[in-house]
Amino acid sequence: MKRISIPLALLLTVVVAACASEEGNASAVASVPAVTAEPTPEATPEVSDDADPLGSLGAIPSFELDGDPELAGRFPETVDGQPLQIQSLSAEAFAAMPSDPTFDEFLDRIGAQATDVSIAFGGADFGDSILSVGAFRVRGASEDELQREFIAASQETGEAGELTEETIGGKDVMTAADPTGESGVRVFIYTRDDTLYFLTGSEAHAAEILEALP
16 A cells, blocks of 8 residues: 655654564554554564664664653543554654655754654554554644645655545644555544644544643
8 A cells, every 4th residue: 555655654654663572573664653553552662783674774863752741741641442552752862863855854844853853652553443543743843834735745755545525623734645545544634733633543543632632
């Protein structure tokens, strides 16, 4: 199934792969932001010097996975009765991660740098479906600027599908369906203040989360 190659997807691919246990399935973990996402909610806080989940990124430093508890705490504790496991990275830890040119260009457009960014990410497994969630806070960015430039970067890849504006869970969001039409999984982008939230999963699960977000 076709990936949705937008900046946050690239970002979360790097982060979740870095957090994955070296004994785990790195290829599945790296698929978290994709439409066919299969996140690994439980991750180890350290990656050995010999581990390189993405192959070409080099050694990834160890870091705490509770770096921005306020950001992580914006998500509800459960979704449809299942625990929603959320981890986070501080701006300092994020800046130490391997960089991605697409995401770096996005930050340049909004006048920010990696040290302005903290993130939260996680998911829930419902057996027959997977929910993946992420959020990134860019300190100093305006809501309009953050959403406008993110969507512009998404459209430039030509692989994000057609984004439409809808109201879901009481929030105004941008959403795109699985471009293959083979599943009910959708992508949801919601921006509030200096934070952009990114969800992949069913509309019902997304609505429950969006309703709980600020």
